[in-house]
Each structure stands twice: as C-alpha cells, then as structure tokens.
Amino acid sequence: MKYLILLLIGLLSCQPATNDTTHEIIVIGGGLMGSASAWQLSKQANQVILFEKQDSIYTHGSSFGEARIARSNNRNNDIWSYMHNTSVNENIALIDFLNENENNSHSIEDIYTTSPVSYVGKSQIHDKLYASLIRQKVDFKIANSKSEGKILFDVNLPEDVLLQKEYNKHSGLINPHAQITKLHQAISKKGNQVKYNHKVLSIEKKEDFYHLTTLDSKTKKQRSYQAKKIVCAAGPYTSELLQDIAPYFKKLVNPQRVFLAFLRINPESYHSFTEVEKEKLNKAYPVINSSTGTKDGSFFSMIEYFDQDGAPVIKIGGHFQRSDIEDLETVWKIPLNEKEIKWSMDGTLRYMDLLNLPILREDLELVDQYSCVYSLTDSEIPIVSYRVDDELKIDSNFVVLAGLSGVGAKGAMTYGMMAANLINKAVEKDSMYKVSIEAMGINRLLSDIKDLKK
Numbered sequence: 001m002k003y004l005i006l007l008l009i010g011l012l013s014c015q016p017a018t019n020d021t022t023h024e025i026i027v028i029g030g031g032l033m034g035s036a037s038a039w040q041l042s043k044q045a046n047q048v049i050l051f052e053k054q055d056s057i058y059t060h061g062s063s064f065g066e067a068r069i070a071r072s073n074n075r076n077n078d079i080w081s082y083m084h085n086t087s088v089n090e091n092i093a094l095i096d097f098l099n100e101n102e103n104n105s106h107s108i109e110d111i112y113t114t115s116p117v118s119y120v121g122k123s124q125i126h127d128k129l130y131a132s133l134i135r136q137k138v139d140f141k142i143a144n145s146k147s148e149g150k151i152l153f154d155v156n157l158p159e160d161v162l163l164q165k166e167y168n169k170h171s172g173l174i175n176p177h178a179q180i181t182k183l184h185q186a187i188s189k190k191g192n193q194v195k196y197n198h199k200v201l202s203i204e205k206k207e208d209f210y211h212l213t214t215l216d217s218k219t220k221k222q223r224s225y226q227a228k229k230i231v232c233a234a235g236p237y238t239s240e241l242l243q244d245i246a247p248y249f250k251k252l253v254n255p256q257r258v259f260l261a262f263l264r265i266n267p268e269s270y271h272s273f274t275e276v277e278k279e280k281l282n283k284a285y286p287v288i289n290s291s292t293g294t295k296d297g298s299f300f301s302m303i304e305y306f307d308q309d310g311a312p313v314i315k316i317g318g319h320f321q322r323s324d325i326e327d328l329e330t331v332w333k334i335p336l337n338e339k340e341i342k343w344s345m346d347g348t349l350r351y352m353d354l355l356n357l358p359i360l361r362e363d364l365e366l367v368d369q370y371s372c373v374y375s376l377t378d379s380e381i382p383i384v385s386y387r388v389d390d391e392l393k394i395d396s397n398f399v400v401l402a403g404l405s406g407v408g409a410k411g412a413m414t415y416g417m418m419a420a421n422l423i424n425k426a427v428e429k430d431s432m433y434k435v436s437i438e439a440m441g442i443n444r445l446l447s448d449i450k451d452l453k454k
C-alpha cells in the first residue's frame with residue numbers, strides 16, 4: 001500500500017502543474033506586433049495578459065535590434081504611408097500617456113531617432129514617385145540629374161539615378177527596442193500584465209473559451225490559462241503555433257532568412273573627414289538604395305551606432321537577399337558567407353562613391369553580423385484578420401497578425417490598433433483604415449484560403 005501511495009505521488013508530480021486562470025484577452029508574442037496589440041487593447045480598457053517566450057531582454061525575433069527605416073512615402077501603395085503616419089500619431093499619444101505624472105522622462109525621440117531618410121532609385125520612376133510624394137504631402141527634395149545632385153546634396157549621381165530625401169517629422173529611423181520597452185511600460189501602467197519567459201505550447205478551443213498551456217522557461221513549470229479572446233502575434237513561429245487550429249497559415253506565410261552585416265569605417269579614415277563630410281555621411285543614412293534597378297542590387301542601410309573610437313558602424317541588408325529556412329531554432333546563428341559579405345561591402349562602397357566620400361574597401365571592417373527572420377505572404381502584404389475554422393467559419397474572438405515582412409516596424413502601432421479594433425468590433429473613420437482592413441483582413445484571408453484549395 002505504502003509503495004502504491006508513493007507511486008501515485010510520483011506520477012502526480014510528473015504531471016504538468018495546472019492552474020487554470022481565466023482572462024478576458026490573451027496576446028501571444030511580445031515583439032512589435034503583440035506588444036502594440038496589447039497596448040491598444042489596454043488603451044481600449046480591455047483586461048489583457050501578454051505572453052512572451054523570451055526574457056525581458058529581447059535577444060532574437062523579427063523585431064530584434066535598434067534601427068528600422070520609417071518613412072511616409074512609398075510610391076506604389078498608400079497603405080504603407082497610412083501605417084507609418086498613423087503610427088507616428090499613436091506614438092505621440094503613447095509618450096503623452098507615459099509622461100502623465102512622470103516628469104516628462106519619455107520622449108518621442110527615444111522611438112524615432114533620426115531624420116531625414118534617403119531613397120536612391122532609377123530616374124525612370126521619377127514621375128510616379130513625384131506624384132506619390134505630392135499625394136502624401138511629403139516634405140521632400142529630389143535630385144534627378146547629375147547637376148541637381150551636385151547642387152542639392154553635393155553628391156555624385158550616376159547616369160539615370162535619382163536621390164530623394166524625406167524630411168517629414170519622425171521619418172528616418174525607428175528603434176524597435178525602445179518601442180517595445182515603452183509599450184510594455186504602458187501596458188503595465190494600465191494595470192495589465194506582461195509575462196516574460198512564458199512560451200505558449202498549445203491552444204485549444206473548448207466551447208466559449210480558448211485553453212492555453214504555457215511553459216515557464218525559468219521554473220520549467222507548465223500552466224494552463226483560459227481566455228475568451230486571443231490575439232496571436234508570434235512572428236515567424238505563428239504557423240507552427242496555429243497548426244491545429246489554423247493550418248492554412250503554414251502555406252500562406254513563409255519565414256525567410258535575411259542577413260545583416262555591420263561594417264565599421266576605419267576610425268583613422270573617418271576622423272580624417274572634414275566636418276562637412278562627416279555631416280554629409282550622417283545625413284545620408286538611413287537609405288534605401290535601389291540605384292541599380294535590380295533586386296540583387298537593392299539594399300537598406302543605416303548607421304547603427306558610433307563605436308568607442310567615434311567611428312560609425314554601418315548596418316546593411318537586402319530585402320531581396322532573403323532565403324528559405326531549414327530550422328527556425330538555429331537560423332539566427334547562421335554566419336554570413338563570403339558572397340554575402342562581399343555583397344554588403346560592394347553595396348556600401350557604391351553608396352560611398354555616390355556620396356563622393358573617400359572610403360576604400362580596406363577602410364571597411366566587418367565587426368558584427370547576424371541572420372534574422374521575417375515572415376512573408378505571397379503578395380508581401382501582411383495579414384491582420386480573424387481566424388477561420390475548418391469550415392471557413394469566422395472566429396471573431398481570435399485575431400492573427402502574420403506575414404509582417406520588411407515593413408512591419410514603421411506601422412506597428414497601427415497594426416496593433418487594427419487587431420484591437422477587430423477584437424472590440426470597433427472601426428476608425430479614416431478611409432485608409434477601411435482600405436487597409438480590406439487588404440489585410442478577413443476577406444483577403446478567405447480569398448487566400450480559397451486560392452490554396454484551387
């Protein structure tokens with residue numbers, strides 16, 4: 001009998017610790033999208049709990065890092081302008097909220113760190129670009145010939161290449177780390193919770209509730225939670241997490257590896273620059289450079305930081321340099337190959353040439369590198385939509401943000417607002433809001449799923 005009792009105790013202690021607590025809304029994923037959603041829900045007076053599998057110090061994920069390009073103009077699709085401009089306004093409101101009774105210690109410049117932002121492209125796009133700049137009321141300058149380049153920006157524009165700068169307030173760089181930190185502070189200030197080291201292992205729907213099991217990576221304990229509503233923003237892990245309740249995401253969203261090289265300009269060379277040259281370099285970043293007119297030649301680049309010798313460390317990557325992933329757990333550690341390093345050096349030197357700055361290959365040193373991941377849909381337009389079940393029935397208590405691609409950061413606050421509105425069945429008056437919901441919401445998802453079945 002004694003042995004039987006001991007065996008029973010032993011068996012019970014192997015069971016996952018279950019401790020069902022009930023919540024109004026659970027948000028999964030504390031990257032930019034989940035954090036912005038949890039904040040917008042908090043702002044709309046919802047009770048929210050946010051689960052993030054990483055610690056409070058974020059070490060990987062699509063939102064990892066301190067710099068992304070944020071700009072209002074985008075010649076082909078006004079949605080991106082709406083996403084960015086609305087995010088700027090939402091961030092101003094966020095800062096005001098954080099500063100309430102707090103000595104104004106928060107500043108919008110903690111989030112939007114530099115201005116202006118440059119775009120280099122082929123002259124043939126000039127008319128379309130110009131029309132869009134006017135349409136979107138961008139504060140800009142544009143040089144579309146060698147002589148205009150010299151006069152306006154003192155640069156050496158190659159034949160058939162234009163340089164456009166956007167001066168809108170808060171266009172330039174956005175800092176995802178600062179954005180996430182402030183969002184988590186604001187969520188807590190509203191009385192809601194951010195739970196780090198909580199990995200969601202499973203999601204099940206039983207009657208009116210979603211049952212979640214989480215694993216605490218510190219205590220190794222499993223716990224169960226239930227909630228009436230869910231927002232899922234697990235970035236590249238979304239399809240895996242939703243495989244039982246929304247298996248179509250595996251086909252609709254494709255995680256891709258994107259590499260980043262960090263190139264330091266030799267301090268001696270940099271310090272031999274005149275003050276005017278230093279200023280020119282500073283103002284030349286961040287940049288999206290598509291001057292070759294090819295996908296392979298296109299890159300984004302920015303000064304990530306100045307090192308202890310005062311030398312700039314330039315980050316460069318390419319949205320079209322992406323590749324398929326074999327293993328999501330290990331991809332983050334894949335080093336750059338020779339070809340990728342050469343591509344990064346070549347692109348940076350090509351831009352230095354355009355800027356007319358005396359930098360040679362031997363002045364550039366690779367000081368850091370890493371692989372990152374973002375998820376893409378076929379159209380490269382994200383999905384912010386209700387989940388649908390096997391019979392294509394809409395589940396309006398479950399919102400998914402997926403496929404945020406290389407444009408998510410600048411619009412994070414707006415994607416979060418859309419997710420919160422979907423949960424609360426609210427809408428915005430702005431006509432572009434409707435356009436965005438149409439492009440990313442339930443009708444789009446249903447149409448994508450139908451296309452899969454063809």
Ligand SMILES: Cc1cc2nc3c(=O)[nH]c(=O)nc-3n(C[C@H](O)[C@H](O)[C@H](O)COP(=O)(O)OP(=O)(O)OC[C@H]3O[C@@H](n4cnc5c(N)ncnc54)[C@H](O)[C@@H]3O)c2cc1C
Pocket residue numbers: 028029030031032033034051052053054060061062063064068069070176198199200201233234235236237238241258260300317372373374404405406407408409410411
């Ligand atoms: C190299 C690169 C350059 C980019 N450049 C730009 C740019 O210039 N401009 C721009 O606007 N955008 C840019 N982006 C895009 C932007 O950064 C992404 O769209 C955005 O960060 C996506 O955020 P996310 O919240 O969807 O994903 P993530 O940041 O990946 O967030 C998902 C979170 O969910 C957590 N998670 C996953 N599974 C679970 C689970 N089971 N339980 C609990 N938590 C879980 C993860 O740990 C992670 O924190 C770039 C992205 C990359 C990678």
